[in-house]
Amino acid sequence: MTTCSGLTGARVEKSTVASAVLMQKILVAGPSWVGDMVMAQSLYQTLQQRHPGVVIDVLAPAWSGPIIQRMAEVRRHIEMPLGHGALGLKQRYRLGKQLRAEGYDQAIITPRSFKSALTPFFAHIPRRTGYTGEQRYGLINDRRQLDKTVLTQTVQRYVALGLKYDAVLPPEISYPSLTIDVDNQQRLLQTLDLSLEQPVVGFMPAAEYGPAKRWPPDYFAALAQQLVAQGKQVWLFGSAKDQPLCDEIAGSAGDGVVNLAGRTQLGDAVDLIALTDLVVSNDSGLMHIAAATGRKIVAIYGSSSPSYTPPLTDKATVLYLNLECSPCFKRECPLGHYRCLREIDVSYVLEKAGLL
Numbered sequence: 001m002t003t004c005s006g007l008t009g010a011r012v013e014k015s016t017v018a019s020a021v022l023m024q025k026i027l028v029a030g031p032s033w034v035g036d037m038v039m040a041q042s043l044y045q046t047l048q049q050r051h052p053g054v055v056i057d058v059l060a061p062a063w064s065g066p067i068i069q070r071m072a073e074v075r076r077h078i079e080m081p082l083g084h085g086a087l088g089l090k091q092r093y094r095l096g097k098q099l100r101a102e103g104y105d106q107a108i109i110t111p112r113s114f115k116s117a118l119t120p121f122f123a124h125i126p127r128r129t130g131y132t133g134e135q136r137y138g139l140i141n142d143r144r145q146l147d148k149t150v151l152t153q154t155v156q157r158y159v160a161l162g163l164k165y166d167a168v169l170p171p172e173i174s175y176p177s178l179t180i181d182v183d184n185q186q187r188l189l190q191t192l193d194l195s196l197e198q199p200v201v202g203f204m205p206a207a208e209y210g211p212a213k214r215w216p217p218d219y220f221a222a223l224a225q226q227l228v229a230q231g232k233q234v235w236l237f238g239s240a241k242d243q244p245l246c247d248e249i250a251g252s253a254g255d256g257v258v259n260l261a262g263r264t265q266l267g268d269a270v271d272l273i274a275l276t277d278l279v280v281s282n283d284s285g286l287m288h289i290a291a292a293t294g295r296k297i298v299a300i301y302g303s304s305s306p307s308y309t310p311p312l313t314d315k316a317t318v319l320y321l322n323l324e325c326s327p328c329f330k331r332e333c334p335l336g337h338y339r340c341l342r343e344i345d346v347s348y349v350l351e352k353a354g355l356l
Helices: 034-039 041-050 062-068 089-102 115-122 154-160 182-191 217-229 240-253 266-273 285-292 346-352
Strands: 002-004 012-014 025-029 055-061 076-080 106-109 127-131 142-144 200-204 233-236 257-259 278-282 297-300 316-319
Touching: 025 041, 025 089, 025 115, 034 041, 034 062, 034 154, 034 285, 041 055, 041 154, 055 062, 062 076, 062 266, 076 089, 089 115, 106 115, 115 127, 182 266, 200 217, 200 285, 217 233, 217 240, 217 346, 233 240, 240 257, 266 285, 278 285, 285 297, 297 346, 316 346
Parallel strands: 025 055, 025 106, 055 076, 106 127, 127 142, 200 233, 200 278, 233 257, 278 297, 297 316
Antiparallel strands: 002 012, 012 076
């Protein structure tokens, strides 16, 4: 994949595309969360199935580049030069004006915000598909009504935008599948002094949304101790922001735990997660990456619901207590007890992972 600089203010990453006549050219305004970006690959797969040879470009934040690069269906990533929540009307206009020369046939806007529909409108893309919302009349001219009772999952809502307006719903879903850079795996094993001599269990103890989605760190530490006692090693994954949490777990768990939080980039995490034998994760972006790399997963749900954002794989075991107060979708427990997480104990996780 090479880097193209033809668009001012937007880094464009480009893959080699056959020079054959292409049926359609689509710009997708992508989501703004890691897990949602992974799930959006199911939309790209659907577009390729419906329109073989279609060119798909994805307009998305800079951080998403390492994920989009791993999607074989996407030609290139066009960087949105604005942070989450910023209107940036002038920047969106300039970017849209630059994109006019691309000659897109259609734009698919996955977010339901007003601002996400601006750049495709400014790009003069003739067909702009998205869900009705935030007074986007005119910006969206192929408007879809979102029936949440039919499209109960996030991934279904993305895929439905790639179908005809009168398609039978809910749609069939193809699971995301990220490509792996084997050369980068070997480089990381060497530079991070990692070994595959013992089975590897990956932990994803963080969740960007908030503590109501995080299994307690002392539970992760206790689980790590038992796994190490069984002859396994534990790798902790997370961003630099997750390092204090992972430091706490590693410090409590002791030997046999490797803390990778803050030591890898997002693309590196994809390649290293693909080397694990098992993953134990909260409902998080890294959980969806693990699913898209074919890992065996134990997925722990607290304030969120596996009915809404399930791991898209046949290799997942979902732990969800479905309490009377669940799902609340809150960042912090409104009742203060976090029972939905604390009542999933370590022995239960070991049992469901087949490790007792």
